[in-house]
Amino acid sequence: MKYIEKLRKSGLRPTKQRLQICEVLFDTERTFHFTINDLVKKINEKLNHKISLATVYNTVHAFEKKGYLKQIPINSNQTYFDTNIxxxxxxxxxxxxxxxxxxxxxxxxxxxxxxxxxxxxxxxxxxxxxxx
Amino acid sequence: MKYIEKLRKSGLRPTKQRLQICEVLFDTERTFHFTINDLVKKINEKLNHKISLATVYNTVHAFEKKGYLKQIPINSNQTYFDTNIxxxxxxxxxxxxxxxxxxxxxxxxxxxxxxxxxxxxxxxxxxxxxxx
DNA sequence: TTACTACTTTATAATGATTCTAAAAAGGTG
DNA sequence: CACCTTTTTAGAATCATTATAAAGTAGTAA
Structure with missing residues (x-):
């Protein structure tokens, strides 16, 4: 897996959930914008099981802190993230x-x-x- | 009151609450940034009674729609407004x-x-x- | 003034995104 | 494997904001 090294380098353990989220976020032609809710839907479509909502939040925040995602400053009730960093x-x-x-x-x-x-x-x- | 006309022109009835909120927001030397929570505190300091939280929300949104306030696009759990339009x-x-x-x-x-x-x-x- | 109507305020409940908690599970290392 | 730390998880808690619906108020016209 190409993401294992990436995560290790950041000091994040390459867990099953994080790797799966990496695939949903970064295995795409194009970058995209998403909310946590969008991401949960994408995960549910791609995988046949769910990842806990808390884990999705944890992971997205961890990725953001490491610079793999960016928050988009916009007034909305939901937080928007961008895979285009x-x-x-x-x-x-x-x-x-x-x-x-x-x-x-x-x-x-x-x-x-x-x-x-x-x-x-x-x-x-x-x-x-x-x-x- | 100088705000009565302003409100009437916008199609907003100049109610007691709206006029008092106008004074807190616009009777200042400088413009400022605030959250709803900040505004409620300012109102409580200035007046000796409270204005319902729902009214503060309604009023701020009405003023924003009329262009007397601007939302500041920023990621925060609270919405920031600006009296500098x-x-x-x-x-x-x-x-x-x-x-x-x-x-x-x-x-x-x-x-x-x-x-x-x-x-x-x-x-x-x-x-x-x-x-x- | 009065009567009428539409708009506004209000307390409270509801909503919904996000964060917290603490116990179970999994990763990393010797 | 054994140990320790990090991570995941379900569910509860938090908290800003919105919805509700009843009571109050402004504007208007007779």
């Missing part, structure tokens, strides 16, 4: 309530002129809301 | 869990090159995460 931004279609990737080349360079003493910029995220 | 962005200090305004002049122009058929850009919001 490259530096990029999002459209949010307000009507369809759907996120669309904005590749880095779709957005001009962003310059932040203000500085806060003792703080470093960790990330810059742009959310472009769309209406009809 | 001008076009501007935010720093988010991850350690302190605090939002800091980025005035428009603090951020260079943002160019979005991608277009989605039939959709218009409603807003462009930048969240700059800070770490130590």
């Amino acid at each position: 490259s530096d990029h931004h999002h459209f949010y279609d307000l009507k369809e309530e759907k996120l669309i990737d904005l590749e880095n080349s779709d957005v001009g360079p962003i310059n932040i002129f203000k500085k806060i003493d003792g703080k470093k910029i960790k990330s810059v995220e742009v959310l472009v809301k769309l209406e009809d | 001008s076009d501007h962005h935010h720093f988010y200090d991850l350690k302190e869990e605090k939002l800091i305004d980025l005035e428009n002049s603090d951020v260079g122009p943002i160019n979005i090159f991608k277009k989605i058929d039939g959709k218009k850009i409603k807003s462009v919001e930048v969240l700059v995460k800070l770490e130590d």
Whole structure:
């Protein structure tokens, strides 16, 4: 399994559940956005048994902390995650309530002129809301 | 009262509760960020009686819909609102869990090159995460 | 003023995502 | 295998937010 090493390197034990979740998240052509609820559905479709909801939460948070997933800052009752961890931004279609990737080349360079003493910029995220 | 007209113009009846919430939100030198919980505390400090939690939620949502408040897109268990409705962005200090305004002049122009058929850009919001 | 209607407030219950708990299971190492 | 630590798990708990439905209030027109 290609994910065993990846997990070990991060200090995460490659358990059955984590490996299966890796397959659902990362064995795809395209990256995608998901909520925990979406992910549980995907897992149930792919596997013939369930992974405990608590484990899904634990795993997603562990993966996020290790940088394998990104949270998307958006106001919603559910938290959205992204398997695309490259530096990029999002459209949010307000009507369809759907996120669309904005590749880095779709957005001009962003310059932040203000500085806060003792703080470093960790990330810059742009959310472009769309209406009809 | 200066808010009576404002509310009437928006099609919102100027009720006692709405006017009092207006005073807490808009009778200030500076704009500020808040959660519903923060707002309830401010109301309780300023007034000697309480406004029902449901009313605070209703009012904040009504004001947001009318454009007197903006939601700040950020991942948090609580929803953050901003009394600064001008076009501007935010720093988010991850350690302190605090939002800091980025005035428009603090951020260079943002160019979005991608277009989605039939959709218009409603807003462009930048969240700059800070770490130590 | 009064009567009427629509809108608003309110306490409380319901919802639903997320987190917590603590016991059972599994991974890693000697 | 034996041991210890990490992980999984079901279920309970938490907590922000929304829904409900009854009582109150604003606006209006006679």
